[in-house]
Amino acid sequence: MNEFDLIARLTRALPTNESVVTGAGDDCAVLDLGVPDQLILFKTDAVVEGIHFTRATAPEKIGRKALARCLSDMAAMAGTPTAALVTIALPEKFDAEFVAKIYAGLTRLAGETGIAVVGGETTTNPERLLISIALLGTVPRGKQILRRGAKIGDAIFVTGELGGSRAEKHLEFEPRLAEARWLADHFSIHAMLDLSDGLAGDLRHILRASAVGAEILQAAVPVSRAAKLAARESGQSPFVAALTDGEDFELLFTLARQDAVQLLDAWKPQFPKLKLSCIGKIVAGDGLMIRGQRGPHPFAAGGYEHFSAKTG
């Protein structure tokens, strides 16, 4: 049983109530708490030493990453983050300076993003540092974008460039909050998520939730320079890296094909520094096909399958 099987089992019959708009299974939970024009977004995400960072990672970057990952999930719903709680589990003989620097990196990003840090907890985890962030945000009613809305014929888009994030980007990425809100405000986005487990694996979440398939055009996938550099050393394909490396934290979304050109035209003056690529289309069926020089073939390799998966 891997993490996805376990989560599927655990979340099969969770208790619910009338506040729940969208429960487990998307980037954030969506709740209706009675704000007249807004829904509430609710999310947690944890980073663990040895998995998401190492003992050599600068503490400011650890703190920043812990919050940024949660922000990326809120971006994936086209939401606006409001307030965060910070849980830090650390060895008993901790270095107070180190912990203060984790907080410094985290609170700097919070300040830049307008988020209040309203408390949290320190507790003990003797062997390694673990940070869990709980994040609250809002989204205008009806503007939340789920994973399950992709339709046959949709164009598939991705922001930025993919692969090779482990070299540097996983510690320095910018959550695409403004871009996602702009998309939700100006276009009818059918499905969206943020890339955390790799394009191939994450796209499958959209496909399963929407009961559709996808065809990706190999030449259209934006492969990062970091993925190309890493490929030169490892001898692996940079395209496969772009499809399967984790922690890109870019937006992956679909919208009706007839809106695609208008989107590309409007995007460029709005976000001149961030690439937007149309990489394929939603098709009938249930798998992921890659269209390369020698025609289409199924892509079987999954995304980045560590034991760390988000359920809500």
Place this chain on the structure above:
Amino acid sequence: MNEFDLIARLTRALPTNESVVTGAGDDCAVLDLGVPDQLILFKTDAVVEGIHFTRATAPEKIGRKALARCLSDMAAMAGTPTAALVTIALPEKFDAEFVAKIYAGLTRLAGETGIAVVGGETTTNPERLLISIALLGTVPRGKQILRRGAKIGDAIFVTGELGGSRAEKHLEFEPRLAEARWLADHFSIHAMLDLSDGLAGDLRHILRASAVGAEILQAAVPVSRAAKLAARESGQSPFVAALTDGEDFELLFTLARQDAVQLLDAWKPQFPKLKLSCIGKIVAGDGLMIRGQRGPHPFAAGGYEHFSAKTG
């Protein structure tokens, strides 16, 4: 530097915004997200193997405790919990049955309390199990009860019996949600918290936040049978155990002295199975005095000072 010093340092200058009613430093954060008649309560709490439970603890009880601790904090604000996210960090070679039983204990309590479990995350913590709960709730505007409102002359009350929780109660306690809401609805409660670190330590949180002192009547403190049994074996004073043992998860609160008799009269028919004790009074000054048979003396020993402290 202990946990309280660290937290004081970390929370000195946190980023804030206009949604924050009460940030770090109380049982829950209080937010105004625009619900007409309600404020939002936001809380996280973690339990860690070897600290809050052992490898021998029944998994259903671990899951129940993880959520119940958070509920107790929401009770301390007189709030109503709405939705929870569950983060489980566990060794890579996990036992799926064990994890399912943790969820079973947790979701049973959630169902009984009307709380939706709206997702969460599983991640890796190779050496030990760690569960962190994020909880959202609501409280009618103006009805939230903070730690900082105690006034000189107030009577100090505590629910239940104190001490010896480690024997059994820490896994089976009932969060005092209904009791706290009834108190807030019917009386002007000045300050309240839930006892997690022991009466002496937790009362000091109220005293510091309210800039007052307290005098506790030794004979009035309700000492649990478990504390008396443990004292018989250890030779320690059961009274000291009642003041310093952790994880009682009872309510500690103050209200004006003139309301005290009316409260005791109204409580008994409402909650016939739960003891309510007036244990002392708020006085000028800043310390905790104990009035025993030989007159008053200062109580210096703190509460249960493990490295696990709540900040919000």
